[in-house]
Amino acid sequence: MAMSTVSRVRRQLPVSPWLFAAPGLLITGAFILYPFVSTLVNAFTDRRTLVPGRFVGLANFRELLNDEMFWIGLRNSTLYVVGVVPALVVLPLLLALLVQKNIPGITFFRSAFYTPVVASIVVVGLIWVWLLDERGLVNSLLETVGVGRVGFLSDQWLLLLSAMTVMVWKGLGYYMIIYLAALANVPRELHEAAAVDGAGAVRRFLTVTVPAVRSTMVLVGALSSVAAFKVFSEVYLMAGPSGGPAGEDTTLVMLVQRTGTGLTGRVGYASAISVVVFVVTVALMLLVLRADRRDES
Amino acid sequence: MSALEKVRPAAARPPALARAPRVTDEHGRRIRVWELVLRYLLLLAVLALTVGPFLWQLSTSLKGPTEDIFSSPPKFLPGDPTLHNYERVADTIPVWDYALNSLKVATANVVTNCVGSALAGYALARLRYRGRRVATLVFILAMLVPVEGIIIAQFTTMRELGLNNTLVGVVLPGCISALNVLLMRNAFLNLPYEIEEAAYVDGANVWQRFLRIALPSVKGTIAVVAIFAFMGAWDDFLWPLIVLSDPSRFTLTIGLNYLHGTFAGDERLVAAGTIIAVAPLIALFACLQRYFFRGVGEGAVKG
Numbered sequence: 001m002a003m004s005t006v007s008r009v010r011r012q013l014p015v016s017p018w019l020f021a022a023p024g025l026l027i028t029g030a031f032i033l034y035p036f037v038s039t040l041v042n043a044f045t046d047r048r049t050l051v052p053g054r055f056v057g058l059a060n061f062r063e064l065l066n067d068e069m070f071w072i073g074l075r076n077s078t079l080y081v082v083g084v085v086p087a088l089v090v091l092p093l094l095l096a097l098l099v100q101k102n103i104p105g106i107t108f109f110r111s112a113f114y115t116p117v118v119a120s121i122v123v124v125g126l127i128w129v130w131l132l133d134e135r136g137l138v139n140s141l142l143e144t145v146g147v148g149r150v151g152f153l154s155d156q157w158l159l160l161l162s163a164m165t166v167m168v169w170k171g172l173g174y175y176m177i178i179y180l181a182a183l184a185n186v187p188r189e190l191h192e193a194a195a196v197d198g199a200g201a202v203r204r205f206l207t208v209t210v211p212a213v214r215s216t217m218v219l220v221g222a223l224s225s226v227a228a229f230k231v232f233s234e235v236y237l238m239a240g241p242s243g244g245p246a247g248e249d250t251t252l253v254m255l256v257q258r259t260g261t262g263l264t265g266r267v268g269y270a271s272a273i274s275v276v277v278f279v280v281t282v283a284l285m286l287l288v289l290r291a292d293r294r295d296e297s
Numbered sequence: 298m299s300a301l302e303k304v305r306p307a308a309a310r311p312p313a314l315a316r317a318p319r320v321t322d323e324h325g326r327r328i329r330v331w332e333l334v335l336r337y338l339l340l341l342a343v344l345a346l347t348v349g350p351f352l353w354q355l356s357t358s359l360k361g362p363t364e365d366i367f368s369s370p371p372k373f374l375p376g377d378p379t380l381h382n383y384e385r386v387a388d389t390i391p392v393w394d395y396a397l398n399s400l401k402v403a404t405a406n407v408v409t410n411c412v413g414s415a416l417a418g419y420a421l422a423r424l425r426y427r428g429r430r431v432a433t434l435v436f437i438l439a440m441l442v443p444v445e446g447i448i449i450a451q452f453t454t455m456r457e458l459g460l461n462n463t464l465v466g467v468v469l470p471g472c473i474s475a476l477n478v479l480l481m482r483n484a485f486l487n488l489p490y491e492i493e494e495a496a497y498v499d500g501a502n503v504w505q506r507f508l509r510i511a512l513p514s515v516k517g518t519i520a521v522v523a524i525f526a527f528m529g530a531w532d533d534f535l536w537p538l539i540v541l542s543d544p545s546r547f548t549l550t551i552g553l554n555y556l557h558g559t560f561a562g563d564e565r566l567v568a569a570g571t572i573i574a575v576a577p578l579i580a581l582f583a584c585l586q587r588y589f590f591r592g593v594g595e596g597a598v599k600g
Binding site: 016017018020021023024025027028029030031032033034035036038039042049095098099101103106109111112113114115116118119120121122123126127128129130131133135136137139140141143144169172173174177178226230232233237240241253256257260261265267270271274275277278281 | 328333336337339340343344346347348350351353354357367368369370371409412413414416417419420421424425426429432435436438439442443445446447448449450451452453454456469470471472473475478503504507528531532533534535538539549550553554557558564567568570571574575578579581582583586589590593
């Protein structure tokens with residue numbers, strides 16, 4: 001293949017790096033960074049879906065303070081973090097310890113435990129709506145053992161608890177895999193030394209395993225707390241679009257979706273709620289990372 | 298440590314266990330029988346909790362109209378299995394059209410993510426130009442933006458482009474995810490540079506080096522990107538819910554939500570719908586497990 005000097009030089013022109021990166025930069029800029037900036041700007045306007053907004057200063061945020069629904073949303077999203085995160089930090093670790101040893105059939109169990117991660121949240125939500133139904137499997141079992149039927153999906157607090165359970169159930173396998181990778185790096189000599197010193201399984205777990213996977217626990221804590229605070233689908237599917245009895249189960253992201261979409265959507269106000277979501281998300285991350293550093297010192 | 302190695306045999310096992318079936322752990326040491334039994338019991342209990350709900354849904358979907366699905370104690374197996382409910386789903390909502398829409402969205406998402414993130418990742422990892430650090434920073438920042446916080450602005454952007462209520466609008470925001478770009482960048486960075494240098498000296502241009510040398514070496518990461526792009530698009534709920542309003546354009550997840558909202562009382566119907574939505578992904582997972590697991594490790598930052 002004969003190549004002229006001109007074409008050889010042209011092929012080395014510095015445009016091509018940008019050509020490589022252009023599609024990615026374009027999409028990221030147009031659909032992530034621009035909407036991010038525009039959310040920050042819109043939060044200070046009274047923009048609606050069909051009406052361009054005017055600058056209204058802090059009016060949206062002042063309205064938030066007096067909006068009962070906002071406080072309900074903030075409460076529920078916060079409760080969600082408090083309820084879900086400890087479970088998602090501890091349970092997958094125990095599960096990882098259970099599937100760590102290479103006993104016969106263990107790969108089957110590992111894969112089976114991961115199945116809920118693969119399924120769509122809509123599928124998972126609807127499966128649990130049917131399981132926890134007034135006449136569903138869980139209530140049938142409860143009745144069979146004599147406990148009686150429980151209104152998992154009709155009581156405001158039980159609904160929230162049920163939705164938390166679903167998020168934990170769906171997340172177990174994912175974090176289990178993360179922990180498995182971390183456990184593989186725990187030197188086995190540490191366990192042996194502890195065993196020789198007469199430490200039982202529980203003691204070895206607390207004195208060897210936990211310290212060794214501590215940084216992974218912090219990672220899981222950070223990831224799951226951000227995911228929990230942004231909860232939408234679980235509650236939307238189980239409590240319905242209006243968020244359960246009198247909207248008492250509404251979460252912040254549900255409120256964003258409800259306020260900001262549709263032809264009459266209040267884009268400005270929904271953006272103000274989004275800004276709160278950003279701020280709390282970042283704060284949660286910093287909190288978890290700081291707690292981590294304090295533990296270390 | 299060698300001292301410890303010597304101490305270990307002193308904790309000798311009872312000789313009776315020597316006749317037990319030889320099951321060893323990853324270090325070749327025998328596991329005690331009672332511990333093994335306990336492990337399997339726990340594994341089966343967790344199995345019932347994680348897979349049981351799917352099987353119950355499958356069982357419900359196969360129960361005929363005359364069979365009691367509310368019985369107490371519950372009946373786990375359908376007495377007279379029938380596909381009747383699956384036919385009814387298709388009569389109630391255009392479920393196969395929705396499945397096709399989901400397939401289109403997921404396929405497009407796979408292609409754009411693989412091509413776009415491989416190109417951008419290569420540019421970030423290998424090419425030298427002014428502004429490379431800024432470009433990397435753009436993707437890192439984008440990865441940190443919580444999507445749930447910008448959906449309203451994404452929706453108004455789509456409206457401005459006239460792409461709301463289209464499948465293109467569903468695909469676009471995530472079609473080259475920043476996380477995937479950074480994954481590909483890391484994959485390219487981990488390749489030895491010498492081979493590409495040799496090719497450069499031999500006169501291979503950027504595209505030749507990219508296509509013939511770098512790309513074939515990162516096939517594993519591309520597979521991970523492809524699988525997670527497929528799963529992400531197939532399973533996505535919030536964004537399609539916001540951008541699609543015309544029932545004829547629904548994807549499966551939105552169609553299921555619609556089915557549940559309209560026919561909530563018909564558990565057999567909803568059960569059949571959920572099985573249709575989840576079956577393809579479970580099949581995909583069964584075939585390509587190791588890439589799913591690898592993706593968790595590589596994409597743990599995704600959250």
